[in-house]
Amino acid sequence: MVTLKDVAKLAGVAPITVSRVINEPHTVKEQTRSKVQQAIEQLGYSPNQLARGLATNQSNMIGVVVSNIANPYYADYILGIETKAKQFGKSVVICNGLDYVGAKSNLELLLMQRVDGIIFTSFEFDSIRMQERFIGELEQLHFRKNHTVPVVLFNPSPAHTSLPVIQTDNYLDGLIAMRHLLELGHARIGHLSLNRDASVWMDRFRAYKDSLLARGLPFRSEYIRLIEKERVKEAEQGAYQLLQVEERPTAIFAANDILAVGVLQAAHRLGIRVPDELSIIGVDGIELAQYSYPSLASVVHPRYSLGEQSVELLVQIMSAKKDLPSLIVKSQLHVRESTSALRGRGEEEKS
Numbered sequence: 001m002v003t004l005k006d007v008a009k010l011a012g013v014a015p016i017t018v019s020r021v022i023n024e025p026h027t028v029k030e031q032t033r034s035k036v037q038q039a040i041e042q043l044g045y046s047p048n049q050l051a052r053g054l055a056t057n058q059s060n061m062i063g064v065v066v067s068n069i070a071n072p073y074y075a076d077y078i079l080g081i082e083t084k085a086k087q088f089g090k091s092v093v094i095c096n097g098l099d100y101v102g103a104k105s106n107l108e109l110l111l112m113q114r115v116d117g118i119i120f121t122s123f124e125f126d127s128i129r130m131q132e133r134f135i136g137e138l139e140q141l142h143f144r145k146n147h148t149v150p151v152v153l154f155n156p157s158p159a160h161t162s163l164p165v166i167q168t169d170n171y172l173d174g175l176i177a178m179r180h181l182l183e184l185g186h187a188r189i190g191h192l193s194l195n196r197d198a199s200v201w202m203d204r205f206r207a208y209k210d211s212l213l214a215r216g217l218p219f220r221s222e223y224i225r226l227i228e229k230e231r232v233k234e235a236e237q238g239a240y241q242l243l244q245v246e247e248r249p250t251a252i253f254a255a256n257d258i259l260a261v262g263v264l265q266a267a268h269r270l271g272i273r274v275p276d277e278l279s280i281i282g283v284d285g286i287e288l289a290q291y292s293y294p295s296l297a298s299v300v301h302p303r304y305s306l307g308e309q310s311v312e313l314l315v316q317i318m319s320a321k322k323d324l325p326s327l328i329v330k331s332q333l334h335v336r337e338s339t340s341a342l343r344g345r346g347e348e349e350k351s
Contacts, residue, residue, distance in 0.1 A: 004045070011039040025089045026315075060090045062314065063110035063118040065097040071230065071258070072286045073303065074121065077154075080307020081119065088315050090116065097121075100130045104137075111141075111149065117314045122155035128197050135161050150317045154310055155200060164317060165326040166310050170200050170283075173299045173331050174207025174253070177281045180297065180333060181251045184341045186279060187217055190242050190249035192235060192259050195226035204255045204283065223249055227259075235262020236269075243270055243278070250278065250342045257282035257289040260296050264338065275340040285334060294337030301331050 008015040013036060021028050021036040028036075039045075062085050066074050078094060085092050093110060097103030097120070110118060120138065135156060142151040142163055155167045181189055191208045194201050212219050222245045225238040235254070239262055242249065254260035260282030264274060272278050274294055282289060285300025306329055316324055 006043055007036065007039045007045050010043060011035045022089060025087055059114040059116055061113060061115045062090050062092050062311065063107075063113070063115035064092055064094045064121075065103055065106055065110070065118065066094060066121045068098050068230070069094070069096045072288060073256070073258075073284050073301075075287070076303040077121070077307040077310075080304040080309075081311055082307075083304075084308040084311040088311065090311075090315075100134060103134060107137075107141075115149070117150040117152070117318050119152050119154060119310050119314060120156070122198070122200060131198070135163070139163055150314055152310055152314045152317070154306065164313055164324060166306060166313060166329065167326070168301050168306075168329055168331055170203035171207045173283045174204035175211060176299045176331065176333050177204075177253050177283060178208055178211035180281060180335070180339065181253060181279060182211065182215055184251070184279060184339060186251040186342065187215075188223070188247065188249045188251070189217075190223040190225070190252040191255070192225050192227070192238055192242060192252060192263060193255035194230055194259075195228055201255055208253055230256070230258055232258060232262045232265065235259040236265040237262075239263040239266035240270070243267065243272060251339070252278065252280050254280065254282045257284045257286045257296060257298055260298070260338075261288060261292055264292055264294075264296065275338050275342075277342065279339040279342065281339055283331075285331075290336070292338075297336045297339045298334050299331045300334045302329060305329070 004018050005015050008018045011018065013032060017028065017032065018036050021033050025033055062081075064078065064081055066078065068074070082092050093113060093115060095106035095109065097106055107118070135153075138151050138153070139162055141149050151163055153161060153163050153165045155170075156163070156165055178189070189208075189212070191205065193205055209219055223242065225242045227234045227238040235258065239252065242252065243266055252263050254263050260280050263280050267274050267278050267280070274280060281297040281299070283299045285298045285303070289296040289298045309327060309329070313324060313327065
């Protein structure tokens with residue numbers, strides 16, 4: 001049976017160094033850590049996770065509750081979480097939390113597994129009241145006196161909470177998308193979003209409305225379509241209606257990339273050329289947006305980095321035993337093939 005001492009001998013380090021690489025890898029220099037990890041792999045050494053947990057009073061597991069695992073937005077985010085967690089010597093348990101009942105059930109499951117901390121992504125329950133109730137329960141868990149379980153929220157809704165938060169600026173995302181379309185000379189701009197009272201959708205809609213008013217452009221209700229499900233098929237149906245109004249939009253700001261793909265599909269079925277006759281932009285920067293045809297312009301979130309930072313913040317809180325400042329991460333406009341000036345700027349503004 002391979003022992004910790006065997007690994008230390010092969011790596012040419014002290015046994016305590018091997019222990020630190022296993023339990024607190026971030027405290028060991030990368031070169032030394034690499035030698036120890038190579039020795040572990042070469043000898044096939046497998047540390048007893050349960051024994052480590054009993055010795056340190058930790059499970060070395062992080063719980064992650066994602067609002068909708070089927071959403072491609074979370075693929076890179078979860079990959080960032082898993083990569084960074086591994087560097088800290090922690091494994092990851094991922095659960096779905098699409099609604100209040102599911103999120104509550106999975107939270108209890110994570111607590112039964114004695115996770116050291118929990119990361120919650122934005123959740124979109126049926127009402128603000130249920131969202132506020134769940135955040136309240138997480139706050140009680142985070143701040144309770146006996147056996148606290150640190151919690152970090154990613155893009156919470158509602159946004160106001162006493163919990164540590166990592167978030168993107170959804171209002172700014174909307175302003176960036178709208179500024180791009182307006183600078184291309186578009187005045188008739190539609191908006192496709194979800195019929196939810198979660199802050200992510202409300203903030204992006206507010207940015208849409210404010211951007212029009214700031215340019216002295218009318219806010220036209222017929223240019224707004226709200227759908228019930230965050231799916232390409234429903235987005236296509238909503239966009240189909242939006243594109244058949246008497247004076248159709250020359251550009252559409254979709255509240256995220258999934259909806260933007262639906263707009264692209266609707267335009268294709270209606271024979272509307274993108275971007276010659278219609279410009280489309282979304283938010284999030286999911287991989288699908290890059291490989292659609294034409295490729296979709298998007299306000300891109302650094303999702304992999306957001307996952308890494310979520311883990312870093314959680315581990316820092318667990319180590320320091322105190323909360324740290326919340327983080328707001330900036331997005332970036334990626335201009336692709338789906339936007340252009342439909343006509344000359346002067347002609348467009350007169351229409």
